[in-house]
Amino acid sequence: MTKPESDAREAGQRVAYSGQLNIPAHLEVIGYALYFHKYSTWEGKGIHLEDFYVTPNYRHKGIGTKLLRRLAKVCLKKKINL
Numbered sequence: 001m002t003k004p005e006s007d008a009r010e011a012g013q014r015v016a017y018s019g020q021l022n023i024p025a026h027l028e029v030i031g032y033a034l035y036f037h038k039y040s041t042w043e044g045k046g047i048h049l050e051d052f053y054v055t056p057n058y059r060h061k062g063i064g065t066k067l068l069r070r071l072a073k074v075c076l077k078k079k080i081n082l
Contacts, residue, residue, distance in 0.1 A: 023063055030055045031055060031058065031064065031067055033071050035049045045079065045081060047080055054067070
């Protein structure tokens, strides 16, 4: 935990966590999934997928599927409900 995060927790403030998965190709990002961690009283820990994008030239080539699989692995590793 970083110093600002520990300070925020001590002050009783909520800390938002987010992540972004990128698919690089030849020094350019061709797709990404932007997500935020959330908590639901009904479902427990989860994520909110805010944005999902694959560059038009790389669509229909399995890039989106690869991104979603990587995101699923993140969730499984952190025991987050999908």
